[in-house]
Amino acid sequence: RGQIVVVGNQKGGSGKSTTTMHIIAALLSSGAKVASIDLDARQGTLSRYVENRQAFMQRKGVKLPMPTHRSIEPSTVASTDVARAHDQHAVERAVQDLAMRHDYVVIDTPGTDNFLSRVGHSFADTLITPLNDSFVDLDVLATIDPETYAMTRPSKYAEMIFQVKMQKARRDRSNRTFEWIVMRNRTGQLDSRNQRAMDEALEKLSQRIGFKLVPGFSERVIFRELFLDGLTLLDLKTKGTDVKMSMSHLAARQEVRDLMSEIGLESAAT
Amino acid sequence: RGQIVVVGNQKGGSGKSTTTMHIIAALLSSGAKVASIDLDARQGTLSRYVENRQAFMQRKGVKLPMPTHRSIEPSTVASTDVARAHDQHAVERAVQDLAMRHDYVVIDTPGTDNFLSRVGHSFADTLITPLNDSFVDLDVLATIDPETYAMTRPSKYAEMIFQVKMQKARRDRSNRTFEWIVMRNRTGQLDSRNQRAMDEALEKLSQRIGFKLVPGFSERVIFRELFLDGLTLLDLKTKGTDVKMSMSHLAARQEVRDLMSEIGLESAAT
Numbered sequence: 365r366g367q368i369v370v371v372g373n374q375k376g377g378s379g380k381s382t383t384t385m386h387i388i389a390a391l392l393s394s395g396a397k398v399a400s401i402d403l404d405a406r407q408g409t410l411s412r413y414v415e416n417r418q419a420f421m422q423r424k425g426v427k428l429p430m431p432t433h434r435s436i437e438p439s440t441v442a443s444t445d446v447a448r449a450h451d452q453h454a455v456e457r458a459v460q461d462l463a464m465r466h467d468y469v470v471i472d473t474p475g476t477d478n479f480l481s482r483v484g485h486s487f488a489d490t491l492i493t494p495l496n497d498s499f500v501d502l503d504v505l506a507t508i509d510p511e512t513y514a515m516t517r518p519s520k521y522a523e524m525i526f527q528v529k530m531q532k533a534r535r536d537r538s539n540r541t542f543e544w545i546v547m548r549n550r551t552g553q554l555d556s557r558n559q560r561a562m563d564e565a566l567e568k569l570s571q572r573i574g575f576k577l578v579p580g581f582s583e584r585v586i587f588r589e590l591f592l593d594g595l596t597l598l599d600l601k602t603k604g605t606d607v608k609m610s611m612s613h614l615a616a617r618q619e620v621r622d623l624m625s626e627i628g629l630e631s632a633a634t
Numbered sequence: 635r636g637q638i639v640v641v642g643n644q645k646g647g648s649g650k651s652t653t654t655m656h657i658i659a660a661l662l663s664s665g666a667k668v669a670s671i672d673l674d675a676r677q678g679t680l681s682r683y684v685e686n687r688q689a690f691m692q693r694k695g696v697k698l699p700m701p702t703h704r705s706i707e708p709s710t711v712a713s714t715d716v717a718r719a720h721d722q723h724a725v726e727r728a729v730q731d732l733a734m735r736h737d738y739v740v741i742d743t744p745g746t747d748n749f750l751s752r753v754g755h756s757f758a759d760t761l762i763t764p765l766n767d768s769f770v771d772l773d774v775l776a777t778i779d780p781e782t783y784a785m786t787r788p789s790k791y792a793e794m795i796f797q798v799k800m801q802k803a804r805r806d807r808s809n810r811t812f813e814w815i816v817m818r819n820r821t822g823q824l825d826s827r828n829q830r831a832m833d834e835a836l837e838k839l840s841q842r843i844g845f846k847l848v849p850g851f852s853e854r855v856i857f858r859e860l861f862l863d864g865l866t867l868l869d870l871k872t873k874g875t876d877v878k879m880s881m882s883h884l885a886a887r888q889e890v891r892d893l894m895s896e897i898g899l900e901s902a903a904t
C-alpha cells in the first residue's frame with residue numbers, strides 16, 4: 365500500500381500547493397510511482413500545474429514523468445448529512461484505489477476548513493503544514509503571548525488536527541495516527557529579529573501541540589517561476605527543459621532534498 | 635457618506651489582511667474616522683489584529699487611534715436561500731450604519747468564494763486586489779499563455795468580479811460601478827526574469843479585463859513583524875511604541891503613502 369502524504373494548513377497562501385508540486389516532482393524524479401489528489405478543486409492550483417505540465421510536454425515534444433491525477437469537488441447536495449457521506453466516500457475510494465497501485469499518494473488541500481479537507485487529513489500517514497515566517501500565519505495554529513512567545517491557546521487549525529486524529533483512531537480502531545510536520549516556507553535570506561522571534565515561538569509550540577519542525581524552503585523565485593510550464597527545478601535535468609542552473613537553484617534543490625529526508629520520503633532527488 | 639474600500643482576492647495568502655491593516659492604520663494616522671468589517675470571521679486575521687492592538691494599548695498604557703470594528707460570520711441556516719438573505723441583510727445593515735458615521739469603511743474578505751464575500755464586494759466604491767508576484771496567484775485571475783503571456787480566458791475571481799458588477803448595477807439601478815485596483819505584493823528587491831514576465835502579463839491583462847495596476851508593497855519584514863502588538867509601521871511615531879526606524883521602514887512607509895494616493899485615499903500618512 366502506498367504512503368499517503370497530505371499537505372494542509374487552513375491559512376491561505378502558506379505554500380501548500382507549491383510544496384505539493386515539489387514533493388510530487390521529487391518522488392517522480394526518483395522513479396517512484398506517484399498519484400496526486402486535488403481537494404481544492406475550486407481554486408485548483410495543483411490541477412492547473414498538472415495541466416500545464418501536460419501542455420508543456422506536447423508543445424516541446426519532451427517526455428516527463430507524470431503523476432496519476434484526480435480532482436475531487438465537494439458534494440453540492442443540499443442536505444449536509446448526505447453531502448458529507450458523498451465526500452467521505454469519494455475521498456476514501458480515490459485514496460484506496462490509488463494507494464494500491466502507487467508508491468505514494470500526495471494530497472493538496474484548500475486554505476479553508478471544510479469537510480472534504482478533514483476527510484483528506486484523516487487518511488494521512490504524514491501531514492505536512494507549510495507556514496510563512498510570520499506571526500500572521502502562526503495565529504491560525506495558536507494564539508501566542510506577545511511578550512513570552514508561549515502559546516496561550518490552540519487556534520482553529522490545531523483544533524482541527526486534534527479532532528481529525530481522534531476521528532482517525534475511532535475509524536481505524538487503532539492508535540496509529542499520522543506524523544505532523546510543520547515546515548517553514550518563504551524564509552528570508554537575512555537573519556531578522558522577526559525570524560528569531562518565530563524560531564522561539566515555533567520551538568515552544570512544537571513541544572506543546574506535538575509537531576516536528578523542519579527548516580523547509582527559503583523565499584526563492586525558482587519555487588514559483590516554472591508554474592506556467594508545469595515544471596519544478598527537479599525537472600531541469602530532463603533534456604529539452606533547458607534553464608541555466610544558478611546558485612539559487614542549487615540551494616533550492618538542496619532544500620527540497622533536505623525536506624524529503626526530514627519527512628522520511630527518501631528520494632534520489634538529484 | 636463614507637467611502638467603502640473592499641480588499642479582495644479568492645487566492646489565499648495574497649496579502650488581503652495585511653493590506654487592509656495598513657490602509658486602516660494610514661487613514662487613522664491622518665485623523666480620519668475609520669470603520670472596519672471582517673468578512674473572514676472564521677480565520678479572523680483582521681479581528682485578531684484589532685484585538686492585539688487593544689491589548690497592546692492596555693499593556694503599555696498608550697493611546698492609539700482605533701477603528702470601529704465589526705466581524706460578520708456567514709449564516710449557518712440550513713436553507714441556502716434563507717442563509718443568503720441573512721448574509722445580504724447583515725452586510726447591508728453594517729455597511730450603511732457604519733458609512734453614515736465614518737469617513738471610510740474598510741472591508742477584509744476571505745481567500746475563497748462565498749456569498750458573504752460577494753455581498754461585501756457589491757458595496758465597494760474601491761476594490762483592491764493584492765497579488766503575489768507569481769503566476770500561481772495570477773492563475774486565479776486569468777489563464778495565461780506560457781509563450782505570449784496573453785490571457786487565454788478569465789479565471790474564477792475575474793468571473794466573480796464581472797458578476798458582482800452586474801449585480802451592483804441592477805441593485806443600485808445605475809451604471810456607477812467600483813474602481814478595481816490590482817496591487818503587486820511581496821515583490822522581490824532584485825529584478826528577475828519572473829518579475830519582468832509578470833510585468834508583461836499584468837500589463838496585458840489590465841487592458842483586457844479592466845483594472846488599474848499599481849506597484850504596491852515589496853517583501854519587507856516590517857509589514858508583518860508588528861502583528862502580535864496590533865501595530866503597523868504607521869504607528870511607530872506614537873510615543874511608547876519605540877521601534878528603531880531603519881531604511882527598510884522608511885521605504886515601506888513610502889510604499890504605503892504611494893498606495894494611498896494611487897487609490898485616491900489621500901491621507902496625511904506621514
Ligand SMILES: Nc1ncnc2c1ncn2[C@@H]1O[C@H](COP(=O)(O)OP(=O)(O)OP(=O)(O)O)[C@@H](O)[C@H]1O
Pocket residue numbers: 375376377378379380381382383404407409473474475549550551581582583584585587588645646647745766767768769770771
Ligand atoms: N518558497 C517559495 N518561494 C517563493 N515563492 C513561493 C514559495 N512558496 C510559495 N510561493 C508563492 O507564494 C504564493 C502562495 O503559495 P501557494 O499558492 O503554494 O500557497 P497555498 O497554501 O497553496 O495557497 P492557497 O491557500 O490559496 O491554496 C504563490 O504565489 C507561490 O508561487
Ligand SMILES: Nc1ncnc2c1ncn2[C@@H]1O[C@H](COP(=O)(O)OP(=O)(O)OP(=O)(O)O)[C@@H](O)[C@H]1O
Pocket residue numbers: 375376377475496497498499500501645646647648649650651652653674677679743744745819820851852853854855857858
Ligand atoms: N508585503 C509583505 N511583506 C512581507 N510579508 C507579507 C507582506 N504581505 C503579506 N505578508 C505575509 O504574507 C502572509 C499572507 O498575508 P495575509 O495573511 O495578509 O494574506 P491574505 O490574503 O489575507 O490571506 P488569507 O487568504 O489567508 O486571508 C502573511 O504571513 C503576511 O504576514
Ligand SMILES: [Mg+2]
Pocket residue numbers: 380381382404409473474475
Ligand atoms: Mg493551494
Ligand SMILES: [Mg+2]
Pocket residue numbers: 650651652674679743744745
Ligand atoms: Mg486574510
